[in-house]
């Protein structure tokens with residue numbers, strides 16, 4: 001199951017991405033917000049991040065105006081590696097190298113065609129499992145343990 005969430009700046013893109021996920025026969029956990037409801041992006045980011053960190057969902061997708069606020073907020077949840085991606089190359093690289101488990105994109109600064117390709121690439125690319133990448137992710141986890149309760 002894929003968790004998805006957006007703020008009021010990105011309800012259109014959430015609809016488009018949900019349609020893509022449904023076409024791919026993915027189960028979707030919609031963490032809001034719904035059209036017309038103004039909200040604070042950290043609240044939505046936390047819901048999506050907890051669904052992924054807790055194992056209920058295998059990946060998360062967050063959308064706000066730029067994707068920046070969502071990515072900052074999601075990365076405060078232990079176990080989350082949220083990648084803000086504005087291009088397909090980054091979406092592929094962050095899965096191969098960082099084993100990112102949440103994707104953040106922006107509605108105000110990215111075209112929808114590009115965003116849909118980014119989402120597909122993110123979901124279709126497995127972690128490389130290469131030793132050097134696994135080692136570096138392990139180091140991130142160690143850093144997390146030192147500073148996050």
Ligand code: RB5
Pocket residue numbers: 007009041064065066067068069070
């Ligand atoms: C909302 O106006 C905007 O600040 C938000 O969507 C996001 O871009 C924050 O990073």
